[in-house]
Amino acid sequence: MPEAQLRVFRGSPGSSGRLVDYDVPVEEGMVVLDALHWVQAHLAPDLAVRWNCKAAKCGSCGAEVNGRPRLTCKTRLSDFAEGEPITVEPMRAFPLVKDLVVDVSWNYEVNRRIPPFQPPPDRPQETWRWQQEDIERVQEFRKCIECFLCQDVCHVLRNHETERPFMGPRFLVRAAGLEMHPMDTADRTSHLKDEGGIGFCNITKCCTEVCPEHIKITDNAIIPLKERVADRYYDPIQIAWRKLRGRGSETGPAADDGNAP
Amino acid sequence: MKETIERHPHDVLVVGAGGAGLRAAIEAADQGASVGLVCKSLLGKAHTVMAEGGVAAALAHVAPADSWQVHFRDTMVGGKLLNNPRMAELHAQEAPDRVRELERWGAVFDRTADGRILQRPFGGHSHPRLAHVGDRTGLEMIRTLQDRAVGAGIAVYMECTISHLLTQPDRVTGAFGYWRATGRPVVFPAKTIVLATGGVGRAYQVSSNSWEYSGDGHALACLAGAELLDMEFVQFHPTGMVWPPGVKGLLVTEAVRGEGGILRNKDGERFMWKYLPEDRRHEYAATDEEATTWVEAQSAARSTDARRPPELSTRDNVSRAIYTEVREGRGTEHGGVFLDISYLPAEHVRRKLPSMYEQFKELADVDITTGPMEVGPTTHYIMGGIRVDADTGATTRQGLFAAGEVAGGMHGANRLGGNSLSDLLVFGQRTGAGAAAAAAAAPELRHIDPIQVREAERDLSAPFDRPGRADPHRLHEELQSTMQSQVGIFRTEADLEEAIRRIGDLRSRWPDIGISGGRPYNPGWDLVFEVRNMLIVSEAIARSALQRRESRGAHSRLDYTEPDPAWARLNSVVRLADDGLEVTTASVPELPDELRPLIETE
Numbered sequence: 056m057p058e059a060q061l062r063v064f065r066g067s068p069g070s071s072g073r074l075v076d077y078d079v080p081v082e083e084g085m086v087v088l089d090a091l092h093w094v095q096a097h098l099a100p101d102l103a104v105r106w107n108c109k110a111a112k113c114g115s116c117g118a119e120v121n122g123r124p125r126l127t128c129k130t131r132l133s134d135f136a137e138g139e140p141i142t143v144e145p146m147r148a149f150p151l152v153k154d155l156v157v158d159v160s161w162n163y164e165v166n167r168r169i170p171p172f173q174p175p176p177d178r179p180q181e182t183w184r185w186q187q188e189d190i191e192r193v194q195e196f197r198k199c200i201e202c203f204l205c206q207d208v209c210h211v212l213r214n215h216e217t218e219r220p221f222m223g224p225r226f227l228v229r230a231a232g233l234e235m236h237p238m239d240t241a242d243r244t245s246h247l248k249d250e251g252g253i254g255f256c257n258i259t260k261c262c263t264e265v266c267p268e269h270i271k272i273t274d275n276a277i278i279p280l281k282e283r284v285a286d287r288y289y290d291p292i293q294i295a296w297r298k299l300r301g302r303g304s305e306t307g308p309a310a311d312d313g314n315a316p
Numbered sequence: 317m318k319e320t321i322e323r324h325p326h327d328v329l330v331v332g333a334g335g336a337g338l339r340a341a342i343e344a345a346d347q348g349a350s351v352g353l354v355c356k357s358l359l360g361k362a363h364t365v366m367a368e369g370g371v372a373a374a375l376a377h378v379a380p381a382d383s384w385q386v387h388f389r390d391t392m393v394g395g396k397l398l399n400n401p402r403m404a405e406l407h408a409q410e411a412p413d414r415v416r417e418l419e420r421w422g423a424v425f426d427r428t429a430d431g432r433i434l435q436r437p438f439g440g441h442s443h444p445r446l447a448h449v450g451d452r453t454g455l456e457m458i459r460t461l462q463d464r465a466v467g468a469g470i471a472v473y474m475e476c477t478i479s480h481l482l483t484q485p486d487r488v489t490g491a492f493g494y495w496r497a498t499g500r501p502v503v504f505p506a507k508t509i510v511l512a513t514g515g516v517g518r519a520y521q522v523s524s525n526s527w528e529y530s531g532d533g534h535a536l537a538c539l540a541g542a543e544l545l546d547m548e549f550v551q552f553h554p555t556g557m558v559w560p561p562g563v564k565g566l567l568v569t570e571a572v573r574g575e576g577g578i579l580r581n582k583d584g585e586r587f588m589w590k591y592l593p594e595d596r597r598h599e600y601a602a603t604d605e606e607a608t609t610w611v612e613a614q615s616a617a618r619s620t621d622a623r624r625p626p627e628l629s630t631r632d633n634v635s636r637a638i639y640t641e642v643r644e645g646r647g648t649e650h651g652g653v654f655l656d657i658s659y660l661p662a663e664h665v666r667r668k669l670p671s672m673y674e675q676f677k678e679l680a681d682v683d684i685t686t687g688p689m690e691v692g693p694t695t696h697y698i699m700g701g702i703r704v705d706a707d708t709g710a711t712t713r714q715g716l717f718a719a720g721e722v723a724g725g726m727h728g729a730n731r732l733g734g735n736s737l738s739d740l741l742v743f744g745q746r747t748g749a750g751a752a753a754a755a756a757a758a759p760e761l762r763h764i765d766p767i768q769v770r771e772a773e774r775d776l777s778a779p780f781d782r783p784g785r786a787d788p789h790r791l792h793e794e795l796q797s798t799m800q801s802q803v804g805i806f807r808t809e810a811d812l813e814e815a816i817r818r819i820g821d822l823r824s825r826w827p828d829i830g831i832s833g834g835r836p837y838n839p840g841w842d843l844v845f846e847v848r849n850m851l852i853v854s855e856a857i858a859r860s861a862l863q864r865r866e867s868r869g870a871h872s873r874l875d876y877t878e879p880d881p882a883w884a885r886l887n888s889v890v891r892l893a894d895d896g897l898e899v900t901t902a903s904v905p906e907l908p909d910e911l912r913p914l915i916e917t918e
């Protein structure tokens with residue numbers, strides 16, 4: 056049986072981690088996560104790995120494989136040349152818990168602060184009618200499995216490990232999914248600009264490249280949100296118009312496309 | 317010894333953050349209870365996230381003839397009338413409201429041409445009934461509930477495993493567990509506890525289930541003195557992947573057949589025609605042409621007089637058919653059969669089954685728009701579970717509640733596809749309300765017995781004192797191979813007795829398990845307690861299966877191949893006795909008079 060040479064990060068906070076080599080027998084179709092499981096069952100039962108579905112559906116198993124953020128349950132061993140060592144390391148943008156497991160709790164904090172879905176109080180649900188074409192974009196955003204690979208690859212988050220000034224691509228995707236929901240009436244523009252730090256994104260598109268759900272994070276979510284923020288805060292005509300009407304947030308960003316019957 | 321264990325008291329503690337646990341937590345919080353929600357993995361990763369095909373609810377958007385009465389009948393007939401009729405009734409009546417509620421909370425389901433929630437057909441359902449989002453319905457559901465729960469300010473304790481329930485003679489008083497990241501113990505005193513821990517599939521070798529499915533809630537309830545119901549009924553889903561080996565067992569959603577997928581053996585024969593039960597044949601198409609007419613109508617979301625294809629027979633039946641085809645030498649090279657949807661336009665297949673398309677492309681190098689998939693049965697779901705009161709989710713133990721896959725009674729001998737997600741919502745909501753009401757009626761938090769806590773702690777640390785002894789992985793593998801080969805789709809007395817003997821042997825070796833490494837995030841250590849739970853659950857399954865000397869629904873005996881009228885109105889009951897698990901029977905609750913005609917006219 057051919058063998059794969061796995062080089063796996065082992066370590067805990069406070070100790071200097073190291074890469075440990077494991078030779079793993081390869082079966083057809085095997086993915087990196089299978090190889091890690093084999094190591095757990097035969098060589099290192101305490102190897103910490105986070106996973107659930109092994110089907111690319113839950114977003115638990117993200118790690119950096121040969122330096123690239125990937126789902127280990129979706130990364131085939133056959134993608135690598137025979138004899139080429141396969142290095143598996145934890146996502147670097149988050150604090151280490153142990154081995155391949157990192158502390159992603161910051162993401163849950165960011166998520167909690169995004170203003171939630173808010174349907175119009177005066178539109179009874181029985182009257183809600185949406186065409187499939189109108190929700191395809193929102194459904195694209197709602198495909199996100201929260202693997203946080205995009206967060207991991209984003210240089211803004213990677214470079215600010217402790218004081219992150221930016222909510223990161225995952226939560227811009229979530230915000231976009233709410234903003235473009237046909238029935239949402241909340242206004243998240245100021246949240247995106249201030250707390251969310253959307254201005255930090257300089258559209259390098261690295262996040263889009265790693266998204267296992269193929270969400271067009273930058274083109275479809277971030278750029279339109281940036282436009283909304285710019286319209287609101289920097290467009291002189293909009294500013295004048297708002298002054299004229301004497302109200303700060305009259306036109307919620309989703310109101311125009313959302314309230315059409 | 318001084319107690320310094322971290323404590324988090326709550327009125328209601330919900331164990332499990334899948335669909336059932338989240339819905340229960342939201343409801344209990346809405347009723348004013350202080351709620352804690354504990355889960356073994358991260359929030360949003362529970363098994364519910366993997367559900368694909370849809371959630372069943374008689375919204376009647378696609379088929380105006382649908383109603384809760386028809387849904388009730390389909391559920392009872394699919395469950396071979398062993399279901400708790402009150403649960404099936406509440407489920408059918410309330411599922412539409414629960415689905416609409418999700419939409420109100422922000423879920424975005426696929427739409428009909430007139431802009432309402434679209435519904436797709438599934439096996440055993442008389443009408444297109446499953447609200448869905450492509451083939452990622454579970455993700456939509458869990459995200460919606462998760463956002464709602466977080467918005468409601470519910471305290472979430474994630475990556476925290478409950479290993480023991482704490483009790484007083486008259487009731488449960490709390491739960492004991494550990495933080496996986498640090499290995500440190502934690503106690504949750506609670507007035508009431510809701511178990512929503514999901515299923516047991518990891519006791520089998522070939523399964524669509526994740527590592528979390530070790531029957532923790534079933535085992536905890538049993539150890540705390542509650543009863544388990546109908547544990548012999550394990551659902552083997554007909555279509556799991558069979559190749560390559562690393563993905564063996566991974567689910568191929570029934571939506572593939574709902575969208576028109578055709579099953580063929582290696583000779584190209586559409587074999588399901590042969591396996592339709594005579595008394596149901598009239599519900600299925602008579603010819604390939606009629607089946608095709610049905611598929612075309614369905615793709616265009618219009619109603620039709622054509623009857624559904626034979627592939628949409630109930631899961632127990634399709635699984636047995638595939639198993640038999642393979643055993644009789646008509647299987648594929650890798651021991652499965654072919655499932656083909658490639659005759660439909662590629663664009664349609666990619667839009668309706670995006671994650672199946674990806675799954676086969678990425679993991680098996682198969683393009684399902686141009687060629688067939690290879691599939692075979694996989695352990696998928698347990699109909700059996702903790703015995704509960706239909707209206708409130710109360711178990712037979714005071715203060716303890718259960719909802720979702722871990723609860724029993726709703727699905728009888730066989731669950732229909734899509735009826736689990738709706739079960740989670742309906743009974744999650746009811747159980748959350750039930751647990752909150754019981755907590756409100758309870759005077760105050762009860763005293764936590766320090767001896768129980770100390771014993772639980774000792775249980776946790778014991779495996780570290782025995783490094784190099786029995787290895788949890790080996791015990792687990794032995795258990796899986798026993799369950800797979802002797803408590804699988806087809807069962808016999810000799811096999812079941814042998815399985816019970818082997819499980820007993822494994823149980824006697826369990827206290828010898830030793831592990832290495834430290835407490836923080838140690839999967840070997842997690843496995844020690846999961847093996848304990850799986851052993852209890854496996855024994856319950858094997859003993860119940862041995863007791864039921866007949867074939868019914870998902871339980872097929874080679875030595876008793878027919879349903880036996882003497883068993884027709886009996887549920888199996890398992891409880892802990894002094895010398896191990898005790899199996900008995902209980903009568904299926906009577907069908908109320910007003911529901912009787914629904915079943916009898918069918």
Ligand SMILES: Cc1cc2nc3c(=O)[nH]c(=O)nc-3n(C[C@H](O)[C@H](O)[C@H](O)COP(=O)(O)OP(=O)(O)OC[C@H]3O[C@@H](n4cnc5c(N)ncnc54)[C@H](O)[C@@H]3O)c2cc1C
Pocket residue numbers: 331332333334335336337354355356357362363364365366367368369370371372453454476477478479512513514515524525528532533567696697719720721722733734735736737738740
């Ligand atoms: C691949 C797949 C596809 C499916 N598709 C469908 C479908 O289309 N339609 C349908 O109706 N049904 C479907 N099902 C079935 C359905 O998804 C499950 O039955 C359902 O999601 C179970 O939900 P639950 O809330 O009971 O538990 P789960 O969602 O499994 O949640 C269990 C929770 O309990 C926690 N937990 C477990 N043990 C412990 C412990 N000891 N301590 C702390 N926490 C613990 C877990 O962390 C998790 O949060 C599918 C199942 C699978 C496997």
Ligand code: SF4
Pocket residue numbers: 208209210211223224255256257258259260261262263273
């Ligand atoms: S495009 Fe923006 S969000 Fe995405 S990786 Fe680059 S900076 Fe980060």
Ligand code: SF4
Pocket residue numbers: 114198199200201202203204205206224225228265266267268269270272
């Ligand atoms: S947007 Fe894509 S990469 Fe980012 S968390 Fe979601 S699925 Fe993962």
Ligand code: FES
Pocket residue numbers: 105106107108109110111112113114115116117126127128129
């Ligand atoms: S384990 Fe779920 S995405 Fe990999």
